[in-house]
Amino acid sequence: MVDILHRIGVKDSSPDKVYNALTTLDGLSGWWASDTTGSVEVGGVIEFRFEPGGFDMQVAELKPAERVLWQVVDGPAEWIGTTVNWEIKQEGEYTIVLFSHVGWKEPVEFMHHCSTKWAVFLMSLKSLLESGTGNPEPRDVKISNWH
Numbered sequence: 001m002v003d004i005l006h007r008i009g010v011k012d013s014s015p016d017k018v019y020n021a022l023t024t025l026d027g028l029s030g031w032w033a034s035d036t037t038g039s040v041e042v043g044g045v046i047e048f049r050f051e052p053g054g055f056d057m058q059v060a061e062l063k064p065a066e067r068v069l070w071q072v073v074d075g076p077a078e079w080i081g082t083t084v085n086w087e088i089k090q091e092g093e094y095t096i097v098l099f100s101h102v103g104w105k106e107p108v109e110f111m112h113h114c115s116t117k118w119a120v121f122l123m124s125l126k127s128l129l130e131s132g133t134g135n136p137e138p139r140d141v142k143i144s145n146w147h
Contacts, residue, residue, distance in 0.1 A: 001102070001103055001104060001105060002104045002106065002107045002111070003100055003101065003102040003103070003104065004099075004100065004101040004102075004104070004111065004114065004115045004118055005098075005099070005100050006098075006099040006100075006115075006118055006119055006122050007096065007097070007098050007099070008096070008097050008099075008122050008123070008125070008126050009091070009094035009095070009096050009097075009126075010094060010095045010096075010097065010125075010126050010129045010130060011093055011094055011130055012093060012130065013094075013095040013129045013130065014065075014090070014095055015065035015066065015088045015089065015090055015095055016064070016065045017095070017129055018065075018088050018095050018097060018125075018129060019064055019065045019066075019068070019088060021125060021128060021129060022068045022086050022088075023040050023062060023068060024040060025037065025038075025040060025046075027128075028040075028046065028048070029136060030128050030134045030136060031121060031124040031125040031127070031128040031134035031135070031136050032048060032121050032124070032125075032134075032136050032137070033048040033049060033050055033054075033136055033137050034136045034137060034138065034139075035048070035049035035050075035054075035137075036048050036049070037049075038056075039059070040059060041059060041062075042059050042060070042061065042062055043058070043059065044058070044059050045057065045058050045059075045073060046059065046070070050137045050138075050147065051137065051138060051147055052146060052147050053075065053076065054074075054075060055072060055074065055075035055076075055079060056072070056073050056074035056075060057070035057071065057072055057073065057084065058070065058071045058072075058073045060083070065088060066087070066088055066089075067085070067086065067087055067088065068085075068086040068088075069083065069084070069085050069086070070083065070084040070085075071083055072084065076110065078104065078105070078108060078110050078111065078114075079114075081103060082101060082102060082103040082104060083100075083101070083102050083103050084099075084100075084101050084102075085099070085100045085101075085102065086098075086099055087099075087100075095129075097122070097125070099118065099122060101114070101118060110146070113143070113144060113146050116143055117140075117143065117147075120135075120140055120141045120143065121136075121140065123135075124136060124140060
């Protein structure tokens with residue numbers, strides 16, 4: 001199995017603010033997918049819709065200001081059964097987000113695309129928290145015919 005791993009630092013933020021951006025519908029629609037619905041509670045399913053399709057994530061674990069864990073329950077075949085993990089910690093004036101999308105069966109071309117798109121959306125999360133404005137889909141950077 002292979003994983004997607006990223007790290008960002010959000011200046012002058014807090015673990016609580018990052019956690020809220022990852023665990024509320026307003027927060028999620030502010031940096032990832034404008035069309036976000038569902039239940040953000042443990043056991044609930046969050047539905048993210050994009051121009052070419054979407055993903056459904058079941059909320060598996062929530063540790064306020066520390067960790068958010070999702071299980072992918074619907075979407076592209078390569079995503080089903082994978083896990084998206086967000087670890088949050090404070091380091092000086094930066095809130096650090098350690099992101100991992102784990103459990104890919106193999107490093108197919110779609111995984112390369114998804115790794116780049118996760119980076120694009122992590123920068124959108126950083127922008128939302130630092131400036132108040134993110135770039136969720138459909139305003140995100142398009143990188144290929146897969147968007």
